[in-house]
Amino acid sequence: MVALRSQREIDLLRTANQTVAKVLTTLADRIKPGVKIIDLDREAESMIREAGGIPSFLGYHGFPASTCISVDEVVIHGIPDDRVLQENEICSIDVGVNYKGYYGDAALSIPCGEVDSERKRLMRVTERSLSAGIDAARAGNRIHDISAAIEKVILADNLGIVRDFVGHGVGSEMHEEPQIPNYVTSSKGPRLKAGMVIALEPMVNLGVEEVDVLEDGWTAATADRKPSAHFEHSIVIQPEGPPEILSKSPNANWRWGEKEGAILRGEHLS
Ligand code: MG
Numbered sequence: 001m002v003a004l005r006s007q008r009e010i011d012l013l014r015t016a017n018q019t020v021a022k023v024l025t026t027l028a029d030r031i032k033p034g035v036k037i038i039d040l041d042r043e044a045e046s047m048i049r050e051a052g053g054i055p056s057f058l059g060y061h062g063f064p065a066s067t068c069i070s071v072d073e074v075v076i077h078g079i080p081d082d083r084v085l086q087e088n089e090i091c092s093i094d095v096g097v098n099y100k101g102y103y104g105d106a107a108l109s110i111p112c113g114e115v116d117s118e119r120k121r122l123m124r125v126t127e128r129s130l131s132a133g134i135d136a137a138r139a140g141n142r143i144h145d146i147s148a149a150i151e152k153v154i155l156a157d158n159l160g161i162v163r164d165f166v167g168h169g170v171g172s173e174m175h176e177e178p179q180i181p182n183y184v185t186s187s188k189g190p191r192l193k194a195g196m197v198i199a200l201e202p203m204v205n206l207g208v209e210e211v212d213v214l215e216d217g218w219t220a221a222t223a224d225r226k227p228s229a230h231f232e233h234s235i236v237i238q239p240e241g242p243p244e245i246l247s248k249s250p251n252a253n254w255r256w257g258e259k260e261g262a263i264l265r266g267e268h269l270s
Contacts, residue, residue: 002169002177004195009102010236010246013171013197016104017234017246019051020095024108025251027067027095028262031110033087037069040093041080048097056096056103056174063218068094068107070219075162075203075211075228076107077218087113090123092230096174103174105199106247107232108256118206119227122159123263126204126229129153129182130257133167133200137235137243143178143189150202151183160205162228165220167200170234194239197246201232233257 005013023044030040045066048055055066063079070078070092071085078092085091094107109123129150136149146167154161167180178190182202205211207226214221222228233256235243249255254265 002190002196003171004193005171005197005236009171010195010197012100012102013104013234013236014246016053016097016099016102017106018104018250019048019053019097019099020104020106021247021249022051023047023095024093024106025249027093028108028110028265031085031091031112033085033113035085037071037080037083037085037091040069041065041067044095053097053099056098060174070094070228070230072227073221073225075205075220075222076165076230077220079216079218085112088115088119090115090119090227090229092228094230094232101172103170103172104247105170105174105232105234107201107230108262109229109231110262120263121157122204122206122227123229124260125154125157125159126202127231127256127260127262129202129204130200130231130233133202134233134235134245134257135242137192137198137200137237138241139192139194139237139239141192143180143192144184144187146200147181148184150200154182154202154204160207160209162203162205162211163209164211165203167198167232169197170199171197192237194237196237197234199232199234201230203228203230231256231262
């Protein structure tokens with residue numbers, strides 16, 4: 001069964017997700033060549049705690065950091081360490097917050113300095129696929145409709161859709177039912193109802209769709225070591241029309257997953 005959340009629960013989920021969004025927009029502005037990714041993680045942790053939250057990734061199945069920072073060939077679950085960001089890399093940041101027992105979860109990819117046209121295309125298409133998935137997340141549709149909307153955008157550009165990781169329900173646990181693949185499967189999945197809270201998170205590779213999990217047991221890198229991008233929002237299904245984006249960016253100048261906001265925010269990508 002997929003949980004239907006009360007107004008009170010949705011308010012708590014919104015608060016958790018708004019902390020996530022604030023952290024992500026702050027870190028996005030820090031990304032430039034020469035930055036150590038562990039420093040981004042430390043800033044995220046202190047922002048989350050100042051907001052009265054708990055970094056939900058920290059200690060999750062033993063994960064050693066507050067954020068996942070996945071650079072270029074790393075798809076997701078990168079462990080922030082002494083790696084220094086270089087020009088022409090994609091830096092993907094995933095943040096999770098537990099606020100009073102309710103979870104926020106969102107992610108975005110940001111270009112480091114000038115990135116080449118293929119990386120721009122990858123990021124643009126991944127962000128656009130998230131937008132398409134959000135638009136399909138309406139009461140009466142099924143999970144299948146979200147998967148199909150995301151897949152269509154990615155396949156039109158001949159990019160690799162990661163299959164080993166999928167979107168998910170989120171609420172009083174970090175990962176709940178249902179699973180939301182970024183590709184069509186034989187299952188139609190449950191029907192969407194008002195009050196369902198789900199995290200959509202397409203992960204897209206410039207090359208092959210296969211990923212390797214590295215020796216640390218976490219880092220998922222593309223099998224061909226070509227770059228990857230990742231955008232995620234947590235949303236709540238409405239009785240009618242498109243969902244509310246709980247992790248909507250508080251920065252009115254750019255909102256990822258809306259009109260390619262993450263792509264257009266950098267003048268080097270205009
Ligand atoms: Mg997630």
